Amino acid sequence: MPDKHLSSRFDTELARVSTKLLEMGGLVESQIACVLEALKSFDLALIEHVGDAERRLNLMEIEIDDEVVNVIARRQPAASDLRLLMATLKCAANLERVGDEARKIAKRTRRVAVDAGAWKLNIAEIKTSGEMATQMLRRALNAFARMDATAAAQIVRDDEAIDAEFRAGVVKLVTSMKEDPRTVRIGLDYLLIAKSIERIGDHATNIAESVVYVVRGTDIRHEHRKQRGHEIYGK
Template identity: 85%
Template sequence: MPDKHLSRRFDAELALVSTRLLEMGGLAESQIACVLDALKSFDLGLLEHVGDDEHRLNLMEIAIDDEVVNAIARWQPTASDLRLLMAASKCAANLERVGDEARKIAKRTRRVAMDAGAWNLNIAEIKASGDMASHMLGGALDAFARMDATAATQIVRDDETIDAEFRAFVVKVVKSMKEDPRTVQLGLDYLSIAKSIERIGDHATNIAESVVYAVRGTDIRHEHRKQRGQENAAN
């Protein structure tokens, strides 16, 4: 009976860590949705709480890490339970960085909105990659909630699409800046936004990789990057 009681307490702590992480993920998703909507509409009112939300994400990461450390010290878990706790800590770190990138996008969007030429530059690639990054983040969190390694693996593969959109946008913006020097500052702001979106996709990928590790005990962090490098070299 005592063993069952202790087991239930440990299971409750694991569930709490997962719940806190998904709450943090929900806040990060909301933050990304706000900054992307603001970028599309130049409605700066949508950016009002971005700074506060980023601070909340920082505090949530610290709280999750504390819970993970305490759980490991108290229960000394092995195998899958230990992998889950380690994955949760890594996921929390990536979500905190998603908040950092959202803040950067908000800062650049405020500057872009003040530029009279902002409406004249086609940012289709940024919009598309932003939607993909948001979808990937939501999918990675859903994969964590269900501990679905198959879904997580697909998200890892999807990261290349965002990278391709970023590269295409860089080429287009650099060409625009060369043709019209007046667009240089605007182009640099948009390039910064595009880079932040690409990084959000990277963080979603990292979360998905952590899910695969938690479920299968397989570290695929460098595996798909090596494969991608081989494919690029072949092309």
């Protein structure tokens, strides 16, 4: 009976840590939604809370780190439980970095919003990649909540699509800047925004890779894409 009681308390602690991570993920999703909508509409009121949210994210990461360390010290978990705790630390770090990228997008959006030339540049690919990155992050968090390695594996594969959209957007922006030197300054801001969006996709992929690690015990972070497909799908 005592062993069952201790096991129940341990499960509760694991669930609490995971819940905190998903709360952090929800805050990050809200940040991204605001900055991407501001990028479309240039409504700067949408990004006023981004700085405050980033400070909250920093605190949440520290709280998760402390709680995970305490759980490991008290319970000395083994196998899958230890993988879950270590993956939670990595996911919290990735979410905090997504928050950093959202802050960078907000900063650049403020700059482009006051430049009349911003309306002249076609940033369709940047907007599309932003939507893709948002969806990837949401799917990665859902995969973490369900510990769904199959869904996580698909996210890893989908990272190539957002990279392709990023490259297409860069080519279009560079071409526009060559054709009209007056758009260079604003074009550079858009390039940095595009890079931040691409990085958000990378962090979503990192979270998905962590899910695969927890469920299957396979670390696929540094594998070649084809090899990762073999490790994940067994083909």
